[in-house]
Amino acid sequence: MNAHLEMDPTEVLRVxxxxxxxxxxxxxxxxxxxxxxxxxxxxxxxRLKKQKLRLKDQIARIEDILTPDIIA
Known part of the structure; x- marks a missing residue:
């Protein structure tokens, strides 16, 4: 049986x-x-430290996408 599993875009970002x-x-x-x-x-x-900073930036961008803006 061909079970087609598809992840929600939000779940892909979380992974x-x-x-x-x-x-x-x-x-x-x-x-x-x-x-x-x-x-x-x-x-x-x-080089490792620069790579770590790039990862931190990528993490921050994804967290911003996953965290909705709250208007106070």
Whole structure:
């Protein structure tokens, strides 16, 4: 039987948000470990930090989409 499963666009965004949050946490941990080792490559560290900031921006954009504006 061909069961066609389709996710609601909001649910797709929620899943993507969780994936991005996990990537952000993983990068944070990698950066912390590199800094703690004392032998970190500064260029690699800088690239990881920029990538972490891009993820944070993507997370913020999706959160804005998922959170309705409330007019006070």
């Amino acid at each position: 993507k948000l969780e994936v991005l949050r996990q990537e952000h946490r993983d990068l944070d941990e990698a950066i912390h470990l590199m800094e703690a080792s004392g032998r970190s490559d500064q260029l690699t560290l800088r």
